[in-house]
């Protein structure tokens with residue numbers, strides 16, 4: 406084959422494969438394509454693609470084409486040695502001596518399949534090795550240096566397409582999660598509203614009659630004490646019911662032009678005593694000229710009361726709560742951050758803390774953050790949490806300046 410013909414072949418192959426992989430948006434589709442296309446184009450018996458798991462540093466098989474079950478069922482398909490080699494050399498590596506090369510895991514099974522030579526091609530992405538393609542040949546082949554360089558360049562196309570597809574899948578799964586959360590919240594909201602209404606009336610009766618009886622109870626003795634307990638506990642139930650109703654209520658917000666800083670200050674003044682008693686210091690870093698935006702001030706104040714209460718409870722005694730407010734660089738959102746130096750949230754709980762009734766506290770209702778989430782959403786905003794156990798937690802709220 407003369408050199409021009411060779412380049413033409415390379416060109417068509419490259420054009421074909423780039424078009425194909427870049428039109429895929431699913432990771433598994435791309436990987437299937439990688440093994441299938443590379444086996445055909447390089448006339449190999451089969452191919453495998455393995456991806457490095459950055460968390461465990463293992464090399465996991467993701468797709469294969471034309472490889473015998475016996476070999477595939479053997480478990481991990483490539484060793485760290487080969488990965489190190491590919492990293493170091495950053496080019497395709499030919500392995501001819503299958504039986505004794507340490508980079509081949511199960512030579513016997515491969516050779517039984519008729520394989521006599523392997524070609525390992527690195528999958529690079531932005532200077533990092535993310536995996537490799539291993540091609541299996543049943544005849545010994547000679548590759549020119551240009552051919553080897555070419556396959557590495559094609560593999561780079563695969564890596565880019567793979568990266569893009571991963572990103573799309575990640576975004577899709579975030580979106581699905583959000584949609585599920587919203588659906589779950591609204592179903593629970595409807596249920597909660599029903600229960601709360603049912604309990605609200607008898608509870609009002611219990612509170613009314615026990616308060617009246619308390620007035621008539623003898624000053625000393627067990628009856629007064631018992632009534633006080635009944636009233637205290639009934640009041641606690643009432644506040645839970647109030648939270649539930651707030652969480653489930655689908656009412657219109659009463660928005661006025663108001664400052665976020667004002668909502669923060671009002672919430673702080675409610676909890677000032679608690680903060681002082683527990684020797685918690687509050688560091689305020691509130692942007693002085695923060696423009697007023699349409700807010701339901703009472704509800705927004707509730708948001709910060711909930712966040713501060715959680716921060717106080719997470720700290721216990723002696724710690725710092727930091728509050729920062731600012732406008733986003735593009736001026737379209739206001740951002741409020743509430744950080745604490747408390748106990749932090751274990752990773753496995755992070756996705757559950759906004760669920761109604763999720764609480765790790767013996768006397769918690771698990772409604773504070775569900776209510777908070779709902780209020781922020783009704784303002785067209787979003788809330789995110791970042792936390793490390795033993796270090797603390799940071800909540801970031803973003804509210805758009807212009808709301809629909």
Ligand SMILES: Nc1ncnc2c1ncn2[C@@H]1O[C@H](COP(=O)(O)OP(=O)(O)O)[C@@H](O)[C@H]1O
Nearest residue numbers: 715716719758764765769770771772773774798
């Ligand atoms: N600042 C925080 N630090 C540590 N854990 C938190 C914090 N805020 C919330 N949490 C966790 O989220 C859970 C749910 O919070 P919330 O909805 O306010 O309910 P509750 O406070 O009644 O438990 C808490 O029980 C706690 O485990």
Ligand SMILES: [Mg+2]
Nearest residue numbers: 714715773774
């Ligand atoms: Mg709470």
